[in-house]
Structure formats: structure tokens, C-alpha cells
Amino acid sequence: MMPLPKEEQSGHTVSQRLRSLxxxxxxxxxxxxxxxxxxxxxxxxxxxxxxxxxxxxxxxQGPEAKKA
Structure with a gap:
């Protein structure tokens, strides 16, 4: 797979996410x-x-625990 171009990833910056709030x-x-x-x-x-x-x-606790 080829990496995505820079333009398509630009919306994933922290400042872009903060603006979307x-x-x-x-x-x-x-x-x-x-x-x-x-x-x-x-x-x-x-x-x-x-x-x-x-x-x-x-x-x-109990007899079952002692068997294991």
C-alpha cells in the first residue's frame, strides 16, 4: 500500500481537531x-x-482451590 498524500492527512492535526470542537x-x-x-x-x-x-x-478458598 502507498502512503496517503499529504493533502488528505492534513485534517488529522491536533489544531484541526481542536477547531472541530x-x-x-x-x-x-x-x-x-x-x-x-x-x-x-x-x-x-x-x-x-x-x-x-x-x-x-x-x-x-475452599477444597477446590487446593486441587488447582
């Missing part, structure tokens, strides 16, 4: 902020739970 309708910006906050809170909560919970079973 202006095409997002203003009504969707608050939705994006709320969605980003919810995802951050979910990741934070899950990672904190997994890191601090001492009652989690980390390894198999």
Missing part, C-alpha cells in the same frame, strides 16, 4: 461535563473500594 452544539457541553464527572466519580469510588476494602476475597 467548535462544531459541538452548546447544549451538549453541560451534558459532557456531567458525564465526565460521573465517570470520574465511578472510577474513583471503584478504585477506593478495591484498595481499602479488607473483606474482599482476593484468592480462591
Amino acid at each position: 467548535k462544531r459541538i452544539p452548546p447544549e451538549l457541553i453541560p451534558l459532557g461535563v456531567v458525564l465526565a464527572a460521573a465517570i470520574f466519580a465511578a472510577v474513583w469510588s471503584l478504585s477506593r473500594k478495591l484498595y481499602t476494602d479488607t473483606t474482599l476475597r482476593l484468592y480462591r
